[in-house]
Amino acid sequence: MDTAYLIETIIKVVVILLIFSALAGIGTYFERKILAFMQRRLGPMYVGPYGLLQVAADGIKLFTKEDIIPTNVVGPIFKIAPVITAATAFIAAAAIPFFPQFTIFGYTVHPIVADLNIGILYILGVMAVGLFGPLLGGMASANKFSLLSAARTAAVFISYEVVSGLSILAPIMMVGSLSLIDFNNYQTGGISHWIIWSQPVAFVLFWIAAFAETGRTPFHLIANDHEIIDGFGTEYSGMRWGLFFIGEYANMFFISFVIPLIFLGGYGDGSLLGALGLIGKVAFFFFFFLWTRAAWPDVRPDQLMWLCWKVLMPLAVINVVITGLVMMF
Amino acid sequence: MKMEQFNDRNVADNGYFLVDIEDYPTDGWGKFKRVVKRSFRGELFVGLWVVLREMIKFDIHTVQYPEEKLPIGPRYRAVHEMKRLWESDTERCIGCGLCEKICISDCIRMDTKIDENSRKEVSEYTINLGRCIFCGYCAEVCPELAITHGGEYENASQQREHFVDYEYMLTPIDKMKAGTQMEFEGFGAITPHEDERVKKTPLAY
Ligand code: SF4
Ligand code: SF4
Numbered sequence: 417m418d419t420a421y422l423i424e425t426i427i428k429v430v431v432i433l434l435i436f437s438a439l440a441g442i443g444t445y446f447e448r449k450i451l452a453f454m455q456r457r458l459g460p461m462y463v464g465p466y467g468l469l470q471v472a473a474d475g476i477k478l479f480t481k482e483d484i485i486p487t488n489v490v491g492p493i494f495k496i497a498p499v500i501t502a503a504t505a506f507i508a509a510a511a512i513p514f515f516p517q518f519t520i521f522g523y524t525v526h527p528i529v530a531d532l533n534i535g536i537l538y539i540l541g542v543m544a545v546g547l548f549g550p551l552l553g554g555m556a557s558a559n560k561f562s563l564l565s566a567a568r569t570a571a572v573f574i575s576y577e578v579v580s581g582l583s584i585l586a587p588i589m590m591v592g593s594l595s596l597i598d599f600n601n602y603q604t605g606g607i608s609h610w611i612i613w614s615q616p617v618a619f620v621l622f623w624i625a626a627f628a629e630t631g632r633t634p635f636h637l638i639a640n641d642h643e644i645i646d647g648f649g650t651e652y653s654g655m656r657w658g659l660f661f662i663g664e665y666a667n668m669f670f671i672s673f674v675i676p677l678i679f680l681g682g683y684g685d686g687s688l689l690g691a692l693g694l695i696g697k698v699a700f701f702f703f704f705f706l707w708t709r710a711a712w713p714d715v716r717p718d719q720l721m722w723l724c725w726k727v728l729m730p731l732a733v734i735n736v737v738i739t740g741l742v743m744m745f
Numbered sequence: 746m747k748m749e750q751f752n753d754r755n756v757a758d759n760g761y762f763l764v765d766i767e768d769y770p771t772d773g774w775g776k777f778k779r780v781v782k783r784s785f786r787g788e789l790f791v792g793l794w795v796v797l798r799e800m801i802k803f804d805i806h807t808v809q810y811p812e813e814k815l816p817i818g819p820r821y822r823a824v825h826e827m828k829r830l831w832e833s834d835t836e837r838c839i840g841c842g843l844c845e846k847i848c849i850s851d852c853i854r855m856d857t858k859i860d861e862n863s864r865k866e867v868s869e870y871t872i873n874l875g876r877c878i879f880c881g882y883c884a885e886v887c888p889e890l891a892i893t894h895g896g897e898y899e900n901a902s903q904q905r906e907h908f909v910d911y912e913y914m915l916t917p918i919d920k921m922k923a924g925t926q927m928e929f930e931g932f933g934a935i936t937p938h939e940d941e942r943v944k945k946t947p948l949a950y
Contacts (some may be wrong), residue, residue: 429933453799453800453803453805454796454797454799454800455796456799456804456805456806456807457805457806457807458805458807458809505910651842707793707796707797707863708793710796711789711792711793711795711796712789712793727780
């Protein structure tokens with residue numbers, strides 16, 4: 417491995433880490449503002465102009481708060497759990513092409529850390545490992561609400577994973593590759609080539625699974641404040657809790673990248689317009705996460721399992737079979 | 746602020762109606778039909794549209810409290826006030842002590858003395874707001890409409906015992922001269938059109 421490649425990769429990793437940690441913070445600002453506007457409130461207004469510095473205030477608070485390890489918790493696991501959530505979210509980002517490749521100072525940059533040939537499997541797999549954070553954190557804590565949350569995590573885990581895997585299978589069959597760059601190149605022919613037109617069912621199923629994956633509102637049952645306090649986060653404070661938080665928001669951003677890349681043409685032909693188009697699509701999907709939080713109620717854990725196993729999984733299987741038949745003849 | 750819509754307790758005329766709820770399906774086929782119906786009726790999109798519409802309308806209802814305040818009703822019972830007579834600007838309180846007697850949380854303490862004109866005068870008068878429950882009995886019992894409730898509700902304090910005294914509650918004399926003393930409309934106040942309703946005492950007894 418030559419040094420230039422090593423340096424380039426390290427720079428890319430650092431840039432992605434910095435940008436998405438910052439985006440996670442700014443994401444909370446947008447979330448509060450948008451939720452507030454949808455509920456006819458103003459949201460944060462006091463820190464800085466229009467509450468813009470609220471993010472900084474929260475950051476300072478999280479960093480300077482005492483790091484409490486409560487008695488009766490299982491120390492090592494309790495400490496490592498938030499790191500799992502945050503780390504896996506960023507590790508998963510390694511196989512996401514954030515931009516088309518571009519040339520700067522005569523040097524071609526591929527804005528993807530590693531173009532794995534199993535890209536999409538890798539992303540889904542590593543993101544799924546992120547659920548070990550809530551699971552372990554909930555079980556290591558010494559209260560019932562965290563334990564309930566851990567049990568729910570396991571339930572969510574076994575439910576959505578099968579849907580996201582099966583729904584993505586049909587597009588994979590069409591593209592014939594697992595790399596997201598190949599997915600993108602398959603759809604470069606413009607809007608009519610987008611996979612969403614040939615695989616609408618897979619698109620909707622994957623989108624639903626993405627909500628379960630990130631634990632956002634219709635499936636926000638892992639840390640449902642009005643039922644089980646903060647679930648696995650109940651006993652966490654300061655930066656350890658912040659890591660869970662960053663993990664959740666980074667996951668939202670990354671999944672918002674993955675959905676357009678697979679179904680909506682990604683960055684298109686690689687021009688600047690295409691790159692801006694990708695950012696627009698990501699912004700829409702991120703906005704949709706916030707939008708549903710204002711509009712929709714939460715489902716119960718048993719309803720989620722019912723939905724995933726009895727409705728979505730059969731649909732996904734039928735979709736795969738039909739896709740196969742169509743491709744065969 | 747208009748109070749009519751809040752004072753109208755006749756809910757039947759206010760657009761209330763019974764919601765038409767179907768019976769829940771009991772058999773499998775009925776449940777399946779319900780799932781299909783709910784999936785394709787697009788109810789979720791109605792919810793999405795409602796919140797998006799509110800966001801676009803941007804009809805914000807937030808009151809940014811320390812800077813903005815909501816108006817409070819004229820009958821609101823907050824920190825007490827002592828009124829003056831409109832005719833002579835002198836204090837209405839005659840030192841009868843009824844308010845001290847009736848106060849159910851025992852938070853009024855007063856003392857009186859005979860002044861140089863041989864009239865009874867209040868020398869000490871405090872209300873312990875830490876004990877007061879703002880029930881309004883003192884305002885109701887006062888024969889002179891002297892003690893009433895005011896609209897000052899921001900009485901956060903560093904200790905539970907928090908007193909207001911006679912000078913604090915009394916309408917300032919310059920405010921009185923300017924004619925801006927407000928009459929209280931709540932407990933013990935004279936109802937509107939009192940003059941027409943009052944019956945003359947028959948003199949031949
Ligand atoms: S409002 Fe009630 S509790 Fe307060 S001083 Fe008057 S009578 Fe006493
Ligand atoms: S405030 Fe009213 S009730 Fe109390 S002593 Fe004075 S006149 Fe009597």
